[in-house]
Amino acid sequence: MTSTSTPAVEIDQETRLDLYRRMVELRLFEKRAYDLFMEGLVKGTSHLSLGQEAVAAGFGAAMRVDDYTFCTYRGHAHTLSRGTPMARVMGELLGRSNGVTGGKGGSMHLTSVENYAMGSYAIVGAHLPIAAGAAWSAQERGSGQVAVCFFGDGATNIGAFHEALNMAAVWKLPVVFVCENNLYMEYTAIESVTAVANPAADRAAAYGLESIIVDGNDADAVYAIALETLDRARQGAGPSLVEAKTYRHGGHSRADPGKYRPDQEVEEWLDRDPVDTYRERLLAQGIAENALTEIDDDARTDVEAATQAAREAPAPGPEVLERNVWADGSATWRN
Amino acid sequence: MTSTSTPAVEIDQETRLDLYRRMVELRLFEKRAYDLFMEGLVKGTSHLSLGQEAVAAGFGAAMRVDDYTFCTYRGHAHTLSRGTPMARVMGELLGRSNGVTGGKGGSMHLTSVENYAMGSYAIVGAHLPIAAGAAWSAQERGSGQVAVCFFGDGATNIGAFHEALNMAAVWKLPVVFVCENNLYMEYTAIESVTAVANPAADRAAAYGLESIIVDGNDADAVYAIALETLDRARQGAGPSLVEAKTYRHGGHSRADPGKYRPDQEVEEWLDRDPVDTYRERLLAQGIAENALTEIDDDARTDVEAATQAAREAPAPGPEVLERNVWADGSATWRN
Amino acid sequence: MAELTYRDAVAAGIAQEMRRDERVYLIGEDVAGAGGVFKATPGLLAEFGPRRVRDTPISEEAIVGAAMGAAMTGLRPIAEIMFSDFLATCWDIVANQIAKTRYMTDGQISLPLVIRTANGGGARFGAQHSQSVENWAMAIPGLKVVAPSNPADVIGLLAASVRDPDPVMFFEHKALYATKGDVPDGELVDTLGTARVVREGSDATLVALAAMVPKALAAAEVLAERGVSVEVIDLRSLVPLDTQTVLGSIAKTSRLFTVEENPRLTGWGAEVVSIAAEECFWDLDGPIVRITTPHIPLPSADALEDVAIPSVDRIVTTVEQVLA
Amino acid sequence: MAELTYRDAVAAGIAQEMRRDERVYLIGEDVAGAGGVFKATPGLLAEFGPRRVRDTPISEEAIVGAAMGAAMTGLRPIAEIMFSDFLATCWDIVANQIAKTRYMTDGQISLPLVIRTANGGGARFGAQHSQSVENWAMAIPGLKVVAPSNPADVIGLLAASVRDPDPVMFFEHKALYATKGDVPDGELVDTLGTARVVREGSDATLVALAAMVPKALAAAEVLAERGVSVEVIDLRSLVPLDTQTVLGSIAKTSRLFTVEENPRLTGWGAEVVSIAAEECFWDLDGPIVRITTPHIPLPSADALEDVAIPSVDRIVTTVEQVLA
C-alpha cells in the first residue's frame, strides 16, 4: 500500500475547498507568527509549518471530531487544524493570558483538549508512546476514537519511536503515526544520520506494518491516506505508519535562515508549494477563482483579528504562577 | 546472507575440540553455579546460560584476543569464553574478595578488562550503544578491534537497541550485535510482545543490514557466522546483527523452574542440547572418545578447583566499600 | 484483621481498586501471567482478565507513555516498572512529560495514574538493581511520591494513590516484600501526605522512610535500653510532605536525625533538614545529622552491602555519639 | 587578556583541549556543521575535521553510550546533550552505566568523558527546555558536576573536566551564553572542587551557582547600599564540593542563604544546608534560608518565568527580611 499523489478516493468539492481553506489559514497564520517573532513579540522560540501545511490540513479534514491529535513543538498547524481558535494560539505564542494555556506552555506546548488537540510535545519522540496510550484507552473504552501522532524525520532515530511502534503493533492500537519528512532535523540533513533512505517507511516492516509514503505537499493525497489509515484503525486493524515527504520553507526555528540547504533544493520545493499548487489544481478543476479569493480574504481577516486579540490580551499575572501543578489547582507540596 | 546449520567454512579439528572444550567448561561451570545457588552461597541472583553455550563458545573461539565482549546479566558464559579465570568468576558469584570485581559487581556485573570482557550490563539494552562506542573508538584508533555485543530477544524491543543499531550502521562501526533468542524474556514469551516473528533478524533491514539467523545450538554454525561477521567488521564493512536461535534449559534466574514453558517445547530443545549433539557430531566425525573424555575431565577438575578457591576466599572487608568510585581510588566528594 | 505480607498487600490493594473502578488497569513486564517477578501481583490476571492486567514488552518508555496517554483519556492505569533503577530508562516520560503536563496545559490535562516500582537494596542485586531513587522523583515538580513501610500502609496508600487525580510514584521496598503485618478487614483508603509517629520519644526525632522505618524502630529500642528516648517518624510520603508532624516532633525533642537509604547527596533527608533549619532553627538544641548510605553505588556482595546501607547499629552509634 | 562571550569560551575551551590531545572528540546533535544550536561550537569542524567533530542522529542514548564505550577504550570524548532536560532521555546510560561502572568493576574501567549540556531558564523556552537539573546529577554517586558562571571559568573548568579521569557533567547556562568576561591569555586549566568567594562580606553568606552568581552579586550590591554586607560564593562545582570554603565563610558571617535556580525540593542547596546544619551548627546565628524557584515546572511566558526564577529583588528582599 504505497500511496502516491493520485488519491484512491474521490474527493468532493466541499472537501477540496475545506482543504484549501485549512492550508491558507495555516499559511497566513504562520507567516504572521514569523512577523511577530521578528517584531520581538514571540519571546522564546517558534517552529513554523510553512511549506508543510498539506499534512495538517489533510489529516485535520479527515479526522473525526473526537479523534486525538498529538504533535510536536512544530505544532501550530496541527493544533489549528483541529479547530483551536487562532486568537488563543496566537495569544499563547505571545505569552498572553488569552493563550490556550494562559502562557504556561508557549509556542512549543499548544494544547486544546476541547478540540482534542492533546498536546504539543517538545522532546523528540516522547509523544509516540503517549499517543499509543491514548489509542489504548480508546480501544478499551470502545469509543471508536483514533489517535493521530505527528512527528519529524529526526524522531525516527530515537528509542521512543521504536518502543511505541512495537507496542502499538502488538496491541493493534488505533493510532496513526505520521512522519513529516522535511529532509532536515534542526540544521543537519536526516540522510546523514539515518541508516535507511526513508526513515519511517523503511522501518515499517520492523513492526509488521506496511510501508506507506505519501506526497506530503499534496493535500488530496494526504487526505486520502488519512481516510484510509484512520478507517483501518477504527476497524480494529491496528496502527499505520505514514511517511509524508515535505519540506519546510523556512529555517528550523526562530530566525534561522536555513542556509545549510542547497539553493536548488529550496527552489525545487518552493515550486511545489502545497498551497499554490493546490490553488492551481482547484482552478484547473473549474472552481471559480472568487471562491478561493473569498477563502483567502476570510483567512486574512481571521489572522488579523487573532493578532489583534493577542496583542491586546494582558500578560498573565503572577497569581497564576503557582496554579495548576496539581488537580486541586495548587502547587502545594507540604502542609 | 541467512546462515543455517551448515557452515560455509571448513572448521579444523583443533578448533572443533576447542569449541567442545569451551562448551563443556561453560556447562559444568553453570551447573556448579546452580548448585551453589541452591546451597545458598550465591546470595543475590544468578542467570545461567545452560543450553545456550554454543553462542558464547562459537564467538569466543572466533574472536581475536583483543576484540571486545559486552554482555548482560546472563554473562557468565561470555566472560569465561574470553579466558577469564573460572575461580575469579566463581568468587564473584559468591561475593568473595577473589572475584573479578572483588564482590562489588556480583553475578550480573562480571568484568575482566584484561580479557577484553568489558562488562556485563544488567539493564536491558543499555550495552548496545556502549558497545557501539567501543567500536567507534576502535575505528578511530585504527586498532582493527571488533566489539561483540550479546543480548537477549527481549532487548530488541527497547529503545536503546534501535538507537545503537542505527548509529552503528550510519557510522559503519566494527561491531557485531548478537541476539540470543531463547524464546523468553523473564517469564513471558517474546512472541507475545513482539510485532515480528524474528525479533532481531526481522529488524535488520530497518538499519540497512542483512537479516541473519543462525542455529544458536550449533557451535560450528555460530563459529562460522562469527568469523564472517567479525571479518566484515574488521574490513570496514560495518556492523552485523545476528539472531541465534537457542533455548535456556532452566528458568530465567535464581531458582525459577521455568514452568511457564510447555513440556514438549522443553523436551524438544533438550533433545537439541548443544553440548550433547556436538559431542555426537565429533564422534561421528571420527574423533576419539577419549579425547573428549579428557576434555570433560579437565573441565570437571577446573570447576572443582574454582569452586574450592571461591569457597575458601574471604569475603571482602569493609575497607573496600568506599574504594574506586573515582580514579584516585576514593569515594571522596568533598574537601 | 488478617496478617498479610507486604507483597500480598500490593496485590490486595490493586485488587481492591480494580474491583471498585473498572477504569483501573495494570500493565508491566511479567505482571500478568507470572504474577510479577516479586510475586506482588499474582491472581490479578485470573480475576480481572487479560485486558485489564497485561504483560508488556521490555519497553519502559512505552509502558509509562501508554499509562500517560491512557490517563489523559479516561483510564486510571497502574504501570509497573520492575525495579526502580529502570525508571532511568523512561525518565523523560516520567519527569518531563507526566510530571509537567498538567501545569504546561494549565490544568487541561489530568493524569490520574500510578507508577509502582520495587525500590531499595538489601537483596544483593548490585548497583543497577538496588537503588533508592525516591529522591529522583521528589526532585520533579508534579509528581507525588509515596513509600510505605508496612502491609497496611501498602493497601491504604496504594488505594489513595489510585484515587488521586495526580500522578503518583509508588515505591515498594524490595527488602520489605516478605515482611508481615496486621491489616484491618474491609476497604482501606489512607491519606497521602500524612506522616506517622510510630514511636514516641523525647530526646531526639528520627525521620525514616520505607525499609529504614523498622531499622529506626529497632534502633530506638536499643537506645531506650541505654536511656535515650527517640521519637520515630515514618514519613510515608515525600510529596506531599507532612512537615507539620516533623516540625511538631522537633519542637518536642529539639534534635533531628534522618535515616535515609539513598546515597547521601540530595537525598530526601537533605530537604527535610533544610526545612527544619529554616523553620524551627530556634527549637534545635544541636546539629542535625543525616544517617545515609555513603555516596557510592551499592556493591553486590552481602559483606559489603550490609555495611553500606544504614544498619541498626550505625543508627544507634550515631545517635549516641551525636547526643553525647 | 581578551574579552570573550561565555559561548565563545566553550568553543575556545574545547579547541584548547582538542589541540592538546588527539584523543579528545566532540559528538552531538548539530555540533559540527551548524556549530551548535547555541553557537557554542563553531569553527571546531573546520579545525579538527569531520571525524573528531561529528553530528549525530537524535539518539541521546546512543550519544552518551558511544561516549562511554569510547572512553573505556582509549578516547576522551566530549558528548553534547543539547538541552539538559534531554538528559532524561538517556538517564539510564548516564546514571546507571557511566556513573557506576568504575565502582562496579572495582576500578578496572575508567571513563574519562565529559557530557556538556545547556542548562537553565530565562530564555522563555518553557518547561521542557529550561530546567536546572544539576541536582539530578549531584544525586548520582560517580558523577562529577560542574557549572561555570563566567567565560574564564568555562575554559578553565572545561579543560579540567576533559583532563579529569572520571565522568564529568558540565552544565553550561543558557542565560549566560551571551554574557562577556575577561579571559587570560594562554592555556587555562582550573581545578574542580574549588569554590570561589566572589565578594567578601560579613553579615551573611550567599552560596550561588551558574546564572545565580551574577544575580547574587547584584543583590549584594543593593544590600550593601542598604547596609547589609553579604559574602557571595560561586560554588563552581557541586561534585567535588568545596565545603571548606562554604563552612569557612559561615564561620565568619554566621548566616547562610542558598540561591538556587532549581525547583525547591532536593535542590543542591538542600545538601549544602544539611552539611552546614551538621558541621557548623554552633557557628550559626539564625535560620538558614534557601532562595529557589518554587516547586513548579517552569512556565513559558516571560511575565511568568521572570517571577519564577529567583530575581535580584527576591534575593534582596529575602535576605533583608530574614536578617531583620
Ligand SMILES: Cc1ncc(C[n+]2csc(CCOP(=O)(O)OP(=O)(O)O)c2C)c(N)n1
Ligand atoms: C530528545 C530530543 N533531542 C533533541 C531535541 C532538540 N531538537 C528539537 S527539534 C529537533 C529536530 C527534530 O527534527 P525532526 O524530527 O525532523 O522534526 P522537524 O523539526 O524537522 O519538524 C531537535 C534535534 C529535542 N527537542 N529532543
Ligand SMILES: Cc1ncc(C[n+]2csc(CCOP(=O)(O)OP(=O)(O)O)c2C)c(N)n1
Ligand atoms: C530496562 C530493563 N527492563 C527490565 C529488566 C528486567 N529484566 C531482566 S532480564 C529480563 C528479560 C530479558 O529477556 P531477554 O532479553 O530475552 O534475555 P534473556 O534473559 O532471555 O537472556 C528482564 C525483563 C531489566 N533488567 N532492564
Ligand SMILES: [Mg+2]
Ligand atoms: Mg525534519
Ligand SMILES: [Mg+2]
Ligand atoms: Mg530471552
